[in-house]
């Protein structure tokens with residue numbers, strides 16, 4: 171796939187036009203640039219000398235991730251097959267190598283790859299882990315409901331094991347405190 175290929179099939183996909191886009195690089199003031207609607211935003215940034223990170227330039231590595239700035243429109247089109255997850259896209263992240271402006275009001279903040287990674291990997295995995303935990307809990311509850319006798323027996327065994335281990339701990343504590351009293355009494 172070349173840089174400009176395979177943008178998703180929006181109504182004006184691939185049509186050349188010009189719109190202004192506000193681009194903010196880290197540590198810099200926002201710049202309003204005139205964007206070619208057939209070119210990726212990464213190319214736009216590079217054309218004015220902004221050195222934005224990029225590795226694959228195919229939507230796979232997330233190194234070019236940017237984020238819509240507060241007050242931005244969502245007037246962009248992006249390639250259909252990028253690696254960016256729906257959660258990150260919904261949170262306003264875009265991959266500038268595969269995204270172009272298609273209407274007014276777009277404002278982007280460059281170099282948001284760490285934040286995009288956070289959502290793409292850590293938050294999604296944490297959510298999946300939590301969902302997995304709740305699914306096993308639901309499964310276990312359903313099993314217990316189907317086998318109440320077994321559940322009661324298991325619960326009683328656990329309670330009695332907990333009670334005997336707690337009384338064993340109490341007697342250990344008694345022995346220790348007796349020993350201390352004896353030592354203290356001497």
Ligand code: FES
Pocket residue numbers: 223224225226227228229230231232233234235265266267268
């Ligand atoms: S440069 Fe790799 S996703 Fe854009």
